[in-house]
Amino acid sequence: MNILVTGAAGQLGKTIANAVQGCSNRYFFCDVQELDITDAQAVDAYVAANGINGIVNCASYTAVDKAEDEPEMADTINHKAVAAIAKVAKDNGAVLIHISTDYVFDGTACVAYKEDSQTNPLSVYGRTKADSERAVAESGCRYIILRTSWLYGTEGSNFVKRIIEKSAENPVLRVISDQIGTPTFAEDLAGLIVSIIEEDKLDRTGIYNYSNEGVCSWYDFAHEICAQTGHLCDVLPCHTDEYPRKAARPHFSVLDKTKVKTTFGIEIPHWKDSLTVCMNELKGKIY
Numbered sequence: 001m002n003i004l005v006t007g008a009a010g011q012l013g014k015t016i017a018n019a020v021q022g023c024s025n026r027y028f029f030c031d032v033q034e035l036d037i038t039d040a041q042a043v044d045a046y047v048a049a050n051g052i053n054g055i056v057n058c059a060s061y062t063a064v065d066k067a068e069d070e071p072e073m074a075d076t077i078n079h080k081a082v083a084a085i086a087k088v089a090k091d092n093g094a095v096l097i098h099i100s101t102d103y104v105f106d107g108t109a110c111v112a113y114k115e116d117s118q119t120n121p122l123s124v125y126g127r128t129k130a131d132s133e134r135a136v137a138e139s140g141c142r143y144i145i146l147r148t149s150w151l152y153g154t155e156g157s158n159f160v161k162r163i164i165e166k167s168a169e170n171p172v173l174r175v176i177s178d179q180i181g182t183p184t185f186a187e188d189l190a191g192l193i194v195s196i197i198e199e200d201k202l203d204r205t206g207i208y209n210y211s212n213e214g215v216c217s218w219y220d221f222a223h224e225i226c227a228q229t230g231h232l233c234d235v236l237p238c239h240t241d242e243y244p245r246k247a248a249r250p251h252f253s254v255l256d257k258t259k260v261k262t263t264f265g266i267e268i269p270h271w272k273d274s275l276t277v278c279m280n281e282l283k284g285k286i287y
Contacts, residue, residue, distance in 0.1 A: 002025070002050055003028065003052070003197060004027075004028045005056045006035065008029035008034075011155040015189075016029075037077070037084075038080070038081045040085075043084065044088045047094060053094055054094055055088075055089055055095070055096045056193060057082060059081070061074045061077040062125070064245075067247065068124050077128075082135055085098075086135060086136045086143065090140050095144070096144070097146065097197075098144070100130075100133050102147060102250065103250065104119040104129055105250050107252045111256075112255060112256035113209065113256060115207045115209055122247075123249075142202070144205055144207075145208065146189070147207065149183075149255060150221070151186055152183060154187075159221065160275070160278060163226065164229055164231075164287050173236070175223075177219035177220075181211070183275065185275070188274055204264065209256055213269065221275075225275065229279070
């Protein structure tokens with residue numbers, strides 16, 4: 001099969017590129033310089049010319065606070081472009097794997113969100129991602145939507161790298177303790193995506209939640225990162241309202257992964273175990 005991966009310069013796109021080394025299928029990695037996903041005609045031409053059988057859409061406008069000031073730009077990239085990609089997939093008989101987010105939920109639940117839980121985004125970013133999910137589902141294409149949360153890894157910029165850097169520079173860090181969710185190691189998510197493709201499970205269509213196992217706050221996450229670095233930094237908890245942001249964040253965004261585990265026959269590592277893998281890969285490079 002020929003597989004197009006968009007958003008190739010992002011942390012998930014780069015991680016997928018690392019994961020497909022030696023795989024039997026052919027992968028085409030494109031970022032905006034190679035393929036502008038907001039240009040529907042260009043996407044259609046690229047897919048047709050290269051005989052693309054599957055599309056993994058990692059491209060996204062992820063500047064959550066900036067999106068509040070640029071709602072049209074966020075909607076163009078996160079929603080309208082995805083709707084066009086879904087149409088291209090349908091017209092060319094390709095399967096679409098689309099990456100979504102826990103921000104489609106409002107965070108008022110007290111139990112883990114399932115795939116059919118009511119979406120109610122609090123921010124422009126969350127709304128555009130929820131709109132993208134609906135656009136894909138209504139397009140008539142074959143699709144797999146993977147909702148994920150708190151993505152980090154060895155590629156790109158992310159929370160883990162920022163905490164490593166800041167804990168080396170500051171004796172005290174204050175980190176939000178009243179937003180609860182689960183980190184997702186990009187290598188784990190990329191591994192799932194590649195296994196779905198390489199093991200020919202693209203027919204198992206639908207929407208799925210995916211993050212690592214376990215539950216924590218951003219404070220817990222930062223505390224564990226610092227503990228593993230050995231940095232002498234005191235990590236202290238604080239409340240969301242102490243650090244007002246333009247875009248509201250869900251206070252609770254734990255995802256129920258039962259469906260993805262049973263459908264694809266996978267086990268998901270605990271977030272602490274995956275963090276240890278990531279930290280070992282980063283050791284000697286950034287700390």
